[in-house]
């Protein structure tokens with residue numbers, strides 16, 4: 001058995017990493033809630049964002065946190081364009097086709113990245129990557145704390161967009177009542193694209209928060225999205241709050257299972273929890289939708 | 291104000307409207323009647339630009355609207371309160387109203403919401419409540435209120451009395467009369483034949499995707515043969 005401070009430290013660090021998972025999941029669940037499809041390109045978009053952060057660091061010497069400001073509008077635009085001009089037209093409004101198109105896009109992006117960057121793993125060595133904050137007996141990772149705070153701030157921004165702007169209200173309206181939305185003059189295709197844009201912008205933030213503590217290679221995003229998908233199901237498909245809480249929970253569960261079962265089995269706890277939830281509460285832990 | 295000429299449309303291969311002709315003049319209440327499945331709602335979807343026409347023309351305030359998008363049609367002032375209300379259950383009452391004004395002039399939004407609340411006091415009491423938790427009658431009020439928020443010049447009401455208690459049906463018809471009295475033009479699709487004929491100036495009876503009878507509401511009300519054949523009275 002470990003001493004209490006070690007356990008607490010691990011769990012809090014896990015919670016803070018979970019926040020960044022949550023950010024990836026928020027985008028995924030938003031897209032699911034509105035378009036009713038699982039966006040298979042989400043992982044590739046995350047990888048792309050992480051490479052974006054890496055490139056800005058490597059070639060422009062830009063700090064990853066600063067790069068977020070630059071990358072967020074780019075990913076927003078990319079998400080908008082990909083939905084509006086590729087997924088929408090190529091999907092013909094059929095869920096199966098849309099699913100395949102997003103899968104196709106992810107394959108194209110991943111292979112494009114493989115061609116350009118090979119399968120090498122890249123990291124960013126910032127001077128704060130291993131910095132810790134001492135709180136009493138606890139040593140907490142500084143970049144993870146930044147990640148936690150920035151995720152919460154992003155979540156608040158997403159919440160404000162969804163609840164305080166016309167576009168956000170339209171996004172929520174389209175999620176539940178498409179015909180009603182069209183009859184008040186909402187352009188559903190534009191709203192779909194805006195939803196994609198918002199989900200993709202969250203990835204740019206997540207990428208900037210991850211790079212100081214993680215690595216990137218062309219497959220990285222895929223692994224994250226698997227966890228993010230688990231979070232989406234845990235939180236209730238389409239629930240933004242659920243994704244946020246689910247992400248935090250998954251972070252803690254992963255940290256606990258790494259601590260007690262060893263690093264290589266860290267994700268085991270996640271999938272055990274996932275299966276338990278599917279068995280006993282298939283609608284997710286935190287029901288409320290968008 | 292509205293002119294529908296030879297409109298044909300349907301779903302997939304199935305033709306539903308087989309050449310519908312209909313006009314609505316400014317300030318009128320025009321009723322569209324007919325039994326279930328004859329194509330009344332289909333006509334409304336064609337008018338709102340949701341369902342593309344196979345052929346025919348729709349003119350609104352002198353301009354062709356049959357190739358326009360639903361958003362442009364709303365902006366032009368042709369607004370529909372659809373069958374089944376189609377309100378946004380996961381948004382609050384007030385958010386539903388705000389979205390009614392999505393294409394409109396934002397600076398007038400507050401005043402318009404206040405107008406709707408003046409008409410429907412119940413909605414004001416429930417402004418922060420999720421629309422999905424409203425009673426059927428309240429949801430219908432909200433649907434009409436949301437329609438009013440689009441600043442309609444012509445309001446299409448598709449079975450507004452559906453699912454309401456007799457008392458509320460009465461109130462609904464009073465309200466429709468009042469809206470018309472304030473100068474709104476109304477296209478009223480209804481199953482409540484006698485009540486509709488009482489407030490409408492003219493009416494069309496649809497059968498099998500075609501207009502089979504049209505005339506002044508008063509004449510239709512008194513025509514015994516029609517009452518038997520089409521109105522089941």
Ligand SMILES: Nc1ncnc2c1ncn2[C@@H]1O[C@H](COP(=O)(O)OP(=O)(O)OP(=O)(O)O)[C@@H](O)[C@H]1O
Pocket residue numbers: 301306324325326327328329330331332333373
């Ligand atoms: N989305 C759709 N796809 C295929 N067929 C449809 C669709 N909507 C309606 N129909 C068919 O079109 C016909 C006309 O339907 P419509 O809803 O216009 O009738 P209605 O006159 O409004 O009937 P009601 O009084 O019951 O509302 C019906 O046979 C219906 O089954």
Ligand SMILES: [Mg+2]
Pocket residue numbers: 330331332373448
């Ligand atoms: Mg109908």
